[in-house]
Amino acid sequence: MKVFPLVTAAVLALSATSIWAQVKVDEPWVRGTVAQQKATGAFMRLTAEKNARLVAASSSVAGVTEIHEMAMDKDVMKMRQIPALDLAAGKATELKPGGYHVMLMDLKQQIKAGDTVPITLVFEDEAKRRFTQEVQAPVKALGSAMPIKH
Secondary structure (H helix, E strand, C coil): CCCCHHHHHHHHHHHHHHCCCCEEEEEEEEEECCCCEEEEEEEEEEEEECEEEEEEEEEEEEEEEEEEEEEEEECCCEEEEEEEECCCCCCCCEEEEEEECEEEEEECCCCCCCCEEEEEEEEECCCEEEEEEEEEEEEEEECCCCCCCC
């Protein structure tokens, strides 16, 4: 019996588990679209165990996926892409309508209530090491505000 390969596999599995646990994703959802609509938003609550950053996202339903924020600029609400979203250790960061969100653009099909949208989130820790997390986000009907519970 070769113990070394088993120990190595166990250590690698534990390491992967600790990476996956670095950011907890709660209540992900995507807003449904109407026919011909080419963009929508994905929303969720992110809680990092240690300081981290959301640096990218991707989804098979969209040609382009970006991290966005909505903010007031001289009494006008504006949406813009941001390069990353800082996640403070132990503090929940909400991605919600009217605030931070993941923007899914150049949609390949209509996103309908009841569907599930796969999203890959890319995070970076303080040492600049990247890790990903797969999210399955249910689609809520167009017009749903779906407030995030606290």
